Amino acid sequence: MQNNLFYSLNDELKKKFGTKIIKLSLDGGFTCPNRDGKCGMRGCIFCSEMGAGEYAGSRKLSIHQQMCEQIALLRPKWPKAKYIAYFQNFTNTYASVQTLRELYEEALRFEDVVGLAIATRPDCLDNEILCLLEEYNRKTFLWVELGLQSIHKRTAEFIRRGYELPVFDEAMQALNQRQIRTVVHLILNLPNESLEDMEASLRHVCNSGIWGIKLQMLNVLRHTDLAIYYEKKPFYLRSAEEYIVLISYLLTQIPAHIVIHRLTGDGDKKDLIAPRWILNKRYVLNGIQRYMREQGLYQGKCIGGG
Numbered sequence: 001m002q003n004n005l006f007y008s009l010n011d012e013l014k015k016k017f018g019t020k021i022i023k024l025s026l027d028g029g030f031t032c033p034n035r036d037g038k039c040g041m042r043g044c045i046f047c048s049e050m051g052a053g054e055y056a057g058s059r060k061l062s063i064h065q066q067m068c069e070q071i072a073l074l075r076p077k078w079p080k081a082k083y084i085a086y087f088q089n090f091t092n093t094y095a096s097v098q099t100l101r102e103l104y105e106e107a108l109r110f111e112d113v114v115g116l117a118i119a120t121r122p123d124c125l126d127n128e129i130l131c132l133l134e135e136y137n138r139k140t141f142l143w144v145e146l147g148l149q150s151i152h153k154r155t156a157e158f159i160r161r162g163y164e165l166p167v168f169d170e171a172m173q174a175l176n177q178r179q180i181r182t183v184v185h186l187i188l189n190l191p192n193e194s195l196e197d198m199e200a201s202l203r204h205v206c207n208s209g210i211w212g213i214k215l216q217m218l219n220v221l222r223h224t225d226l227a228i229y230y231e232k233k234p235f236y237l238r239s240a241e242e243y244i245v246l247i248s249y250l251l252t253q254i255p256a257h258i259v260i261h262r263l264t265g266d267g268d269k270k271d272l273i274a275p276r277w278i279l280n281k282r283y284v285l286n287g288i289q290r291y292m293r294e295q296g297l298y299q300g301k302c303i304g305g306g
């Protein structure tokens with residue numbers, strides 16, 4: 001752990017590649033079964049029409065063009081960096097194997113790309129797709145991201161996730177069997193979730209064989225059903241200081257080997273309704289480190305890790 005507090009993605013990638021690695025956020029032109037009618041039409045309650053990947057490249061451009069654009073901006077600052085092609089927007093295994101292969105290959109052909117990150121849903125990983133992922137896992141550095149958000153049934157219904165917990169558990173088992181790295185997202189401060197609920201989700205996920213985890217505060221974004229709900233029935237959103245304490249405490253319950261991919265989100269300035277403090281990412285991240293140092297906390301402390 002570079003900061004002696006938690007094991008970050010930077011630590012892991014530095015160890016593996018020995019150089020700066022940057023994720024390029026890509027839009028492969030996919031949709032999502034929770035939007036196209038297969039399991040829902042309106043998407044998850046917090047998801048904007050942009051599909052949970054507001055910072056991805058433009059879907060009007062090819063993968064190659066999106067990568068060229070992003071690398072042109074990054075090169076001056078990081079001339080020696082290498083890249084992970086991050087298929088971020090919507091459900092990036094929701095297409096035929098042939099289409100997926102073409103898109104992944106287009107990304108991997110790019111010079112200095114050392115790996116693939118694929119965000120998807122556990123109900124979009126049939127056997128054919130799993131075989132494809134297994135193939136890519138053998139030839140590149142691959143991870144698959146799943147947005148579980150919570151293990152609780154009532155929350156899954158509230159957020160309209162569109163699949164049940166056993167679907168996630170089965171997908172994790174299948175990915176683990178194939179030794180494919182997995183990253184799971186949890187959202188904190190979902191309405192009607194207590195600290196115990198969040199801890200239970202964290203425990204479940206940490207026991208399911210994940211490689212990495214993303215944690216973030218719930219964002220209320222304009223043009224989402226959550227924004228309508230929040231307007232009609234405002235619910236309590238933690239302050240930055242409360243969130244810092246919460247995250248620091250949760251980190252002590254995460255085994256030390258699990259890679260921390262995210263502790264706070266970026267938030268889209270123009271569409272973010274609340275909480276506005278998430279826009280000050282530096283303040284939150286510095287606050288977490290300061291608080292953990294002051295309190296003598298570190299990742300895994302409460303479960304004997306370190």
Ligand code: SF4
Nearest residue numbers: 032043044047052090
């Ligand atoms: S699964 Fe992802 S892309 Fe689909 S509606 Fe939910 S958050 Fe949006």
